[in-house]
Amino acid sequence: MLDTALRIAVGAGLGAVNIASVADAMGVTRPxxxxxxxxxxxxxxALLDRESARLLTATLGALHSATGDDPDQAFVDGYRALLGAVADRPAAWRIVFEGNPDPELATTVAEIRRVVAGASTRWIAPALKNWWGTEDLERKKPALIELFMSSCEAAVRVMLDSANDLTADDLAPLYGQMMSAAYRAA
Structure with missing residues (x-):
């Protein structure tokens, strides 16, 4: 039932998800x-809980996959994991990133973003210090984390764009190297 609700949400928006629409799409009665x-x-x-948990798990998993001593490769690996998760379950990502965001998602998306930003800060701040010795890191950190979060969101949107033929393997080096260069410049 939740998979059917997800298909309806992607096709017609979260507002179109209701008992009748799910029953009709499944070919069953409302009871x-x-x-x-x-x-x-x-x-x-239930749909938002399931999908937000999956998105959060995938996003945090991507962040944790970015390891090693080579900053360029760490960023590429992280983007590859994130965009691979998008490719594996595009419908779940579409209800968040495509078209007009549904007001019912706003709180859920804001909470996921807050959690991911916190986890990103815990991973990125030491990397900035260790890899590049970023000066005045505490002052710059909010801007750098927002840059990272925005670049991840942009990468997901590009990945979901049907007019785009770039794959996760194409986009990961592009975004990874751009972010590594931006952080190096900071």
Whole structure:
């Protein structure tokens, strides 16, 4: 049922997800859906909980995959893992990154972004210090983390763009090397 709800959300927006639309799409009666969810609110919340947990796990996994002593390669590896996760489950990423963001997602997306920004700070701050000896790091850190977060979001949007033929393996070196160069310059 949640997979069906996700398909509806991607195709018509989260506002189109309700008991009737899920039942119709599955070819079942509403009582079948009601047997799992009390109402639209519980259905949409279950979908958002599942997909946000998956997105957060994939994003944090990508961040943790960026290891080693070579900053260029660490960034490339991190972007490759992130964009690979996007390629594996594009529908989940589409409800967050494509078109007009649904107001029902705003709080969930903001919380995921906050958690990822915190984890990114814990990974990136020591790297900036160790790899490049970034001066005045504490003052620059908020801007550098926002740059990183924005570049990750941009990479995901490019990956999801149907007019784009670049793959995760194409985009990872591009974004990884750009971010490494930007951080080196900081």
């Amino acid at each position: 079948v859906v009601y047997s799992c969810f009390d109402d639209r609110f519980s259905l949409v919340n």
